[in-house]
Amino acid sequence: PLPNNIVMPGAPIVDLAFSPDATLLGLLNADRVQLVDVVDGDVVAAFELTEPHASIAFAKGFGVFLGAESGVLRQLEKQQDGAWKMRQLWQGNAAIRRLEASTTGRYLVVVDARNLASQFILDEGRMSEATLQLPGHVVESSFASSGGRILFRTPRWVHRATASPTGLVWVDSALVPKALPGAQLVLGRTADGKALAGRILLPTMRSGYFELTDVGLGSTSGPRLFGNRDELLQDWQVRLLGSAATQEP
Numbered sequence: 001p002l003p004n005n006i007v008m009p010g011a012p013i014v015d016l017a018f019s020p021d022a023t024l025l026g027l028l029n030a031d032r033v034q035l036v037d038v039v040d041g042d043v044v045a046a047f048e049l050t051e052p053h054a055s056i057a058f059a060k061g062f063g064v065f066l067g068a069e070s071g072v073l074r075q076l077e078k079q080q081d082g083a084w085k086m087r088q089l090w091q092g093n094a095a096i097r098r099l100e101a102s103t104t105g106r107y108l109v110v111v112d113a114r115n116l117a118s119q120f121i122l123d124e125g126r127m128s129e130a131t132l133q134l135p136g137h138v139v140e141s142s143f144a145s146s147g148g149r150i151l152f153r154t155p156r157w158v159h160r161a162t163a164s165p166t167g168l169v170w171v172d173s174a175l176v177p178k179a180l181p182g183a184q185l186v187l188g189r190t191a192d193g194k195a196l197a198g199r200i201l202l203p204t205m206r207s208g209y210f211e212l213t214d215v216g217l218g219s220t221s222g223p224r225l226f227g228n229r230d231e232l233l234q235d236w237q238v239r240l241l242g243s244a245a246t247q248e249p
Helices: 229-241
Strands: 013-018 024-029 032-037 043-048 053-059 063-068 072-078 084-091 096-101 107-112 116-121 140-143 149-154 157-164 167-175 186-189 195-206 209-214
Touching (some): 013 053, 024 053, 096 140, 107 140, 116 167
Parallel strands (some): 053 096
Antiparallel strands (some): 013 024, 032 043, 063 072, 072 084, 096 107, 107 116, 149 157, 186 195
């Protein structure tokens, strides 16, 4: 533990995030946002908010982003004189619930109250055309280390999508056990820190025992609970309706 306590006035904190270099901690509550120096606990910047915000995220080279109840995407940007300035970037049609920046710093994924995921291209200042409608409440989103794949976790599923200039494209999904409260996805890595493609773990509880469950995205063996969407529909159509079934469900 560091020898300082960070106290934020006002309502309870609803979200927090570290900067990519881990020198700043961003804190967000219903009344304000503040950036804190991790080493000494000093407040580097603070802004009063005129409406509730639910999510905060840092993007490498682009500062801090905030998602508002009105659907507004806001940015906190450090000026040449060292001061921080807030500005509005984009107006959506529903409340913003989650923000996730890619590891490369190019993309910012926005998930709204309708569980619709959109992708903002930071260096171009625009939204991509292709959006992704998730089937349930998104409790977590996480980019892979390459920045080209993003994971969305709903209560019982993990969905994988690609991120590109054209937008978000669904790749596959996997059914997962119920996660531990507060658990987050863990991306598998080798001993030297390199990411393992397709190795995704989730802390779960089964029969009173803690487990790190392998989500299994990218695997080709075992039950067909993941894979290409068209193949998956065809597979389960045969399972549920019989091999003679020819019509789509």
